[in-house]
Amino acid sequence: MSSSNNLLLEAKGITKYFGTITALENVNLKVHAGECLGVVGDNGAGKSTLMKVLSGLYKPSSGSLFFEGKEKVLESPRDSQNLGLEMVYQDLALAGNLPIGENIFLGREPTKNFGLIKLLDFKKIKELTDAHLGKLKINVKSADQKVEELSGGQRQAVAIARSTAFDAKVVIMDEPTAALAIKEVGKVLDLINSLKKTGVGVIVISHRMDDIFTVSDRVMALFQGTNFAEAELSKTSRDEVIGWIMGKK
């Protein structure tokens, strides 16, 4: 794998200070098309800060981001979304009172013109939602079901569907299985695997070794804001990765 022509996202020398605190120091990261990078690290290791830099929520103090080989400066999450980089948040970021389809297209709803005014195109939302859920093999009763009526796993699936509805090239997932019942974890991990097959680059942050070893191709450990260790999944073991999290090589 990893010929340089399918390199999607690269971060070089990312450093982030908050006042006098150094959250990240000279961190590098690469994701290729169709690849899943697992990011591990203890609380405070800088995982979330790094993801927020990648999604444009934070501006790095120094360092640069390359997207498909070109250097990009992200001013806001909108910029990263426009590049095809989507974030699935830990708290899911769905509106429970709205149906599945309207959540997936929230903020980017298709409209049609009625004279001078633009109205929502509910038919198109439903068609696009059904097609998209079908592509990802996500089973729900109907696209009109409200999100608050779904189980935790179904909600996570909707959140992932939402992140990929607009031709995402890279999807970043923060603890995608943290809030789920055990029997639903497998389904979400399957979904991540089928996402990889569509050529999307995935970054998964997780505490669960099971998750990392089920979906990742490569695993990278952060320790106290620096790159600590990185390896192809086939060339490492759970015990070794757990050691990295605690700062032992």
Place this chain on the structure above:
Amino acid sequence: MIEEKDKKQESLYLKLIPYFDKYGILLLLVIMILVMHILQPDVFLSWRNVTNVFKQISWQSMLALGVFMVIVTAGIDLSVGSIMMLSLMILAIVAKAGAPWFLVVMTPLIAGFLCGLINGAGITFLRMPHPFIMTLGTLYIFRGTGNLISGGTPISGFTDEVRYLGHGRIDLTWLGLEKSQYLPVSLVLIAIVYFIFWIFMNHSRTGKWIYAIGGNPNAARASGINVNKILIIVYSLCGFLSGIGALILAGRADSGYPNAGLQSELDAIAACIIGGASFFGGRGTVLGVFAGVMIMGILRNGLNLMDVSSFWQQVLIGSIIVLAVYIDVLRRDLSTRK
């Protein structure tokens, strides 16, 4: 066999729940109308009384619609009564200064909109911890300002053009009806305004985002929605609707008076709650608010017809608020137990 029957019945019941969700409040409204009709068969459904009810709820329905949008965002606007009073006073002063009628008609709309803009700006830019606080402040500020500019005395006497929306009559004699069977302009206005806002809330992106903000503001933010901008729009529209309320009241009362809209913010909130809007945001319909306004209007009208003391009206309206919300709690219990 019996089990199967049970299942069928249960699934029918579950299928009906969404309809109760949507139209249950209309059912209550129809029942109230029937009861009133039985109690007062000669008067209640007469042309004169029906148009009376609509004239009485005309300006309240505007305030309720504005407060409804605010409640959908999980906010609250306590200042609508004061916005209406201030807009009315400004209208009265401009009218007395001899401005042409189209200017006079525009002033309360602009004044209301600006008052709402102040509320929205305070909630977002001053980062008030809750809209309750900002609008409680402006409740006093706007009413005080209205009294300051008018000297706290009524200003009466407007031209027919200014009074048209609140007092105008659409003649229906060409339909073969009698002269007394006219259509109040305010009724047509309610229908138009509610229809526009129904479209806005249900079929526009901004409307959808208002519901999304009430459901989960973080989700809205993560979706790239400018939450502060939408909130400012919502509070400004609420102020604008209060301005329309002022224009209607100017027509009805033919006077700007210091007590206009006193405590009407509470009536507006009550109508929203009776109509099924949730205080936690994200829930409620324009149709429900209309039903809420109608229920309060019919209750007041019916009790007046039966010569019941207005003190009893207060007790009954309070009871209906508690009852309506309790029915909602029960319904939610049932629909989540599936």
